[in-house]
Amino acid sequence: MSSVVENFMNYVVAKNPNEPEFHQAVREVVESVMPVVDATPAYKRAKILERIVEPERTIMFRVPWTDDRGEIRVNKGYRVEFNSALGPYKGGLRFHANVTLSTMKFLGFEQTFKNSLTTLPMGGGKGGSDLDPRGMSDNEMMRFCQAFMAELFRHIGADTDVPAGDIGVGGREIGYLFGMYKKLRNEFTGVLTGKGLNWGGSLVRPEATGFGATYFIEEMLKTRGEALQNKKVAVSGFGNVAWGVALKMTDLGAKVVTISGPDGFVHDPDGIKGEKIDYMLQMRASGRDRVQDYADKFKVEFHAGKRPWIVPCDVAVPAAIQNELDENDARALLKNGVKCVCEAANMPVVPKAVHLFQEAKILFAPGKAANAGGVGTSGLEMSQNAQHLCWAREEVDMRLKQIMERIHHTCLTYGQEGTYTNYVKGANVGGFIKVADAMLDQGLV
Numbered sequence: 001m002s003s004v005v006e007n008f009m010n011y012v013v014a015k016n017p018n019e020p021e022f023h024q025a026v027r028e029v030v031e032s033v034m035p036v037v038d039a040t041p042a043y044k045r046a047k048i049l050e051r052i053v054e055p056e057r058t059i060m061f062r063v064p065w066t067d068d069r070g071e072i073r074v075n076k077g078y079r080v081e082f083n084s085a086l087g088p089y090k091g092g093l094r095f096h097a098n099v100t101l102s103t104m105k106f107l108g109f110e111q112t113f114k115n116s117l118t119t120l121p122m123g124g125g126k127g128g129s130d131l132d133p134r135g136m137s138d139n140e141m142m143r144f145c146q147a148f149m150a151e152l153f154r155h156i157g158a159d160t161d162v163p164a165g166d167i168g169v170g171g172r173e174i175g176y177l178f179g180m181y182k183k184l185r186n187e188f189t190g191v192l193t194g195k196g197l198n199w200g201g202s203l204v205r206p207e208a209t210g211f212g213a214t215y216f217i218e219e220m221l222k223t224r225g226e227a228l229q230n231k232k233v234a235v236s237g238f239g240n241v242a243w244g245v246a247l248k249m250t251d252l253g254a255k256v257v258t259i260s261g262p263d264g265f266v267h268d269p270d271g272i273k274g275e276k277i278d279y280m281l282q283m284r285a286s287g288r289d290r291v292q293d294y295a296d297k298f299k300v301e302f303h304a305g306k307r308p309w310i311v312p313c314d315v316a317v318p319a320a321i322q323n324e325l326d327e328n329d330a331r332a333l334l335k336n337g338v339k340c341v342c343e344a345a346n347m348p349v350v351p352k353a354v355h356l357f358q359e360a361k362i363l364f365a366p367g368k369a370a371n372a373g374g375v376g377t378s379g380l381e382m383s384q385n386a387q388h389l390c391w392a393r394e395e396v397d398m399r400l401k402q403i404m405e406r407i408h409h410t411c412l413t414y415g416q417e418g419t420y421t422n423y424v425k426g427a428n429v430g431g432f433i434k435v436a437d438a439m440l441d442q443g444l445v
């Protein structure tokens, strides 16, 4: 089997040179699904694997805008419409300096299987820009979003492609993007998710990725007769996902003891709760992209230039960005007795570290399963928009919890290896089969 995987990866690398993140994401899925493809002649005949790794459409565009000094700035814009077998393309927009075609393609590819796992009718897509939003004024961000949408609007629509937020794109940016789309199209539709509550947004959407990951961790722990109560949790990042994790973990009796930023990490042994969680929102809104402010304000330890994985914990939740947890971090976590590692960001754990966790037979959840609550709740926002109504908080939260329980069940169904559950395999195979079968049904398009 491994030579079949290697041959296929050689084909992917040759066709998509200089795209390391994309290769990494494809390899992880192909390693899991190759036995299924091999045993299914219809998939082989229809070249499902070759087709599924090729985006249906890749849009790249120029985003020219003017900063507050009157200086003209030029950024790259992307929308990768990866797969529409299950529904309109769906996935976030990322504004971050390290955005490249490779990161956009890896994220769009992951999104396709993640969205499939949610069981909602959504295809996969991703977009964004290499914009570095740090230090930008409100007005600059509005002009940038308007310039970005001045091109993107012709490619998207409520039944075609529905973007949302991701790193660097939150409620403010979605507002500016939505306003410009509405002006250009002269229509008020659910073309974006993560909208404001009084103009078509859904309750629980801001919290959903973090809540969903926490529900998923709860399900994983249950398989070993454990609960979240009194667990010590190390989290990285301090953005939307880390914030949602801190809220729900605290709610369920666990203690979040770290958050991190590009400047280092904060260790708060008493737990990040109450006003401290609210302060995370303020740090984010400040645009300073650092967490030392938290340590200064609440008089706790700050470790400059370090990552939180050296802090002893029961559960580790990387919630920042791709490839942020490496082999050395994995060894440190295992040495300190970590029981569960959950990817709340997209592909934050490098492949060698994933293998170390799996060899140690601890619980390990891949992002496409564990962080699917964000896009799942975007799917619920689309349902509400289509019905022109709003559901109560309890209703959305209950549906989110059910989505996460179903994804966990899918992982158990396809991921069993003896007594160990390989959640990576479970998520990849479970997500893949639905997309592949839909592609077969819909013919060669």
Ligand code: 2IT
Pocket (backbone or CB within 6 Å): 090, 091, 092, 093, 111, 114, 162, 163, 164, 165, 166, 167, 193, 346, 371, 372, 374, 375, 376, 378
């Ligand atoms: O990575 C992700 O799943 C997201 N950024 C959310 C995408 C969405 O459409 O809500």
